[in-house]
Amino acid sequence: MELYDFQKKALALRVIGHEAELYFYKKTPSGYVLISTDKIDFKNVVQKKISDTFASAKTLVSLPMDFFHFRLIELPFSDRDKVLPTLPYIMDAMVLGRSDSYTYDYIITGNSENGGKKFKALCVYAEKERLKHIIETLRAFNVTPHVITCASISHVLQNTDFQTPGSFTEPSGIDTETMGKLLAEQFNKKSPVVNFCRGEFKPSAISELSKKQFSSGITLLLLSALLITVYSGVKIHLINKRIKAVQSQLSSTYREMFKSETKIVDPYAQLQGKVKQMRDTRKIYDSLLPLDVLLLVSKSAFGKVALTETEMEGSGVTLRGEAESLSLLNTFTEALKEGFSDVKLVESKPGLDSKVKFMVSVKNKLSAGVTEK
Numbered sequence: 001m002e003l004y005d006f007q008k009k010a011l012a013l014r015v016i017g018h019e020a021e022l023y024f025y026k027k028t029p030s031g032y033v034l035i036s037t038d039k040i041d042f043k044n045v046v047q048k049k050i051s052d053t054f055a056s057a058k059t060l061v062s063l064p065m066d067f068f069h070f071r072l073i074e075l076p077f078s079d080r081d082k083v084l085p086t087l088p089y090i091m092d093a094m095v096l097g098r099s100d101s102y103t104y105d106y107i108i109t110g111n112s113e114n115g116g117k118k119f120k121a122l123c124v125y126a127e128k129e130r131l132k133h134i135i136e137t138l139r140a141f142n143v144t145p146h147v148i149t150c151a152s153i154s155h156v157l158q159n160t161d162f163q164t165p166g167s168f169t170e171p172s173g174i175d176t177e178t179m180g181k182l183l184a185e186q187f188n189k190k191s192p193v194v195n196f197c198r199g200e201f202k203p204s205a206i207s208e209l210s211k212k213q214f215s216s217g218i219t220l221l222l223l224s225a226l227l228i229t230v231y232s233g234v235k236i237h238l239i240n241k242r243i244k245a246v247q248s249q250l251s252s253t254y255r256e257m258f259k260s261e262t263k264i265v266d267p268y269a270q271l272q273g274k275v276k277q278m279r280d281t282r283k284i285y286d287s288l289l290p291l292d293v294l295l296l297v298s299k300s301a302f303g304k305v306a307l308t309e310t311e312m313e314g315s316g317v318t319l320r321g322e323a324e325s326l327s328l329l330n331t332f333t334e335a336l337k338e339g340f341s342d343v344k345l346v347e348s349k350p351g352l353d354s355k356v357k358f359m360v361s362v363k364n365k366l367s368a369g370v371t372e373k
Contacts, residue, residue, distance in 0.1 A: 012060045012183040013143065014151070015067075015134070018042045023180050025187060032187040034180040042137055059143055060186055062151040063126075063134065069095070069102075070168045071123045078108050078119045091123060103128055103201065105194040107153070124150070124194050131196060148196040151182040157193075296339035304328045312364075318346075319360045326356050333360055341365050 010032055012023040022038040071094055075083055087104040095102055104125045112118035131148070138145055155171050174182075186193065247267075254267040264270065297307065297319060305328060307321035317340070323329035329348060336343045340362035347359040 010058050010060065010187050011143075012062060012151075012186070013138070013145075014062045014179055014183065016064060021176070021179070023183050025184060032184050034184060037176060037180070040141060042141075058146045060147040060149065060183065061134075061138065061143075061145040062149055062183060062186075065150055065152050065156070065168055065170045067130065067134075068124050068126050068150055071125075072109075073106075073121050073123050074112055075106075075108075075119045075121050076117065078121075083121075087123060087125075091125065095125070101128055102126065103131060103196055103199070105196060107157070107193060109157075124153070126196060128200075131201060135201065145197055147186070148201065149186060149194050151179065151186055151193075154182055154185060154193050297336070305332045315363050317362050317364055319362065320358070322351050322355045322357055324355060329356050329358055336360065336362055339365070 008027045010025045010027070012025065014021040014023070018041065020040050020042070022040065023034055024036045024038070025032040026035050071091065073090060075090075077083065083106060084104065087106065088099040088102070091102070091104065092099040102125045104123060106124065107122045108119050109122055110120045112120060134148075135145060152170055152174075155174065156168060159171075250271070251264060251267045254264060254271055255261075258274065261270075294310065297310070305321055305323045307319055309318075309320040311318040323332060326348070329345070333343055333345055342361070342363040344361045345358065346361050347357075349357050351357040
């Protein structure tokens with residue numbers, strides 16, 4: 001049996017369902033003495049931590065008997081160093097599933113009836129996954145078990161004919177004081193009756209596993225960061241490449257649209273300028289309303305003035321034509337003032353058949369207002 005020195009103080013937990021009874025001990029010359037008890041609830045949302053005084057204490061955890069499986073066997077030798085490695089093979093045909101999914105311990109109960117060198121033993125075994133779950137739960141409450149045993153087995157071996165069916169059940173009626181003494185016996189012995197804190201369940205092995213898990217987590221985090229950085233770099237490179245391709249295509253398209261331009265610095269900005277210029281020009285031409293201008297001119301002519309040419313540029317309109325006489329030309333210019341602004345007789349001179357040739361400039365009131373806006 002593996003030995004364990006509990007030094008000056010010790011803590012024992014008796015797990016019962018979703019609760020655990022806590023037994024606090026101190027070491028005296030006569031052995032370990034119970035000094036206080038407490039209780040924790042594993043289902044409590046706010047986990048109650050063990051006090052700092054006993055958080056560093058060596059801890060014994062006693063699990064209920066229904067957590068374990070029991071089998072009476074015969075062994076050809078009693079040397080623990082030889083028995084423990086062979087138990088999985090001995091139990092291979094007696095357990096459900098794979099024998100390596102269990103962890104084993106045993107208790108020598110006597111010699112075989114037919115003599116010889118065979119020994120009677122009680123094999124105690126438990127599922128590894130359930131044991132891992134218990135250890136993880138205890139660690140969440142700041143408890144690191146150094147011994148995992150079943151104190152009730154000692155009570156059964158002392159008070160029950162364990163060879164009868166159903167004898168390996170949790171004894172009832174054990175009060176806190178009696179259980180405190182049973183747990184103290186585990187401390188005062190050189191070794192507990194059984195101990196499942198060995199191999200992968202040793203505290204050092206669990207700590208090493210936690211370190212490996214932490215190291216794996218850090219490695220995974222760094223790898224994720226590296227992948228994100230690489231992905232971001234590739235994405236930025238592709239975006240820059242796409243931008244350059246769009247700029248090249250825009251420059252090529254601008255050259256085709258405006259072949260007379262030789263200096264292309266920023267095709268996007270230059271194209272925006274061209275579009276703005278075109279929109280302004282379109283506003284002017286949309287506001288000229290040529291038919292309306294001609295209608296106003298025709299109303300002012302009274303049939304005595306003939307227009308030979310009409311020019312429109314911006315809000316300005318230039319009218320050329322012939323009038324029957326100079327007085328009719330003056331009447332025509334006065335009539336234009338009703339529909340136009342800035343009416344000016346720019347030129348008048350004699351024409352054929354005593355007619356007067358003229359050139360009059362006016363401004364379209366509607367388009368002048370739009371241009372000012």
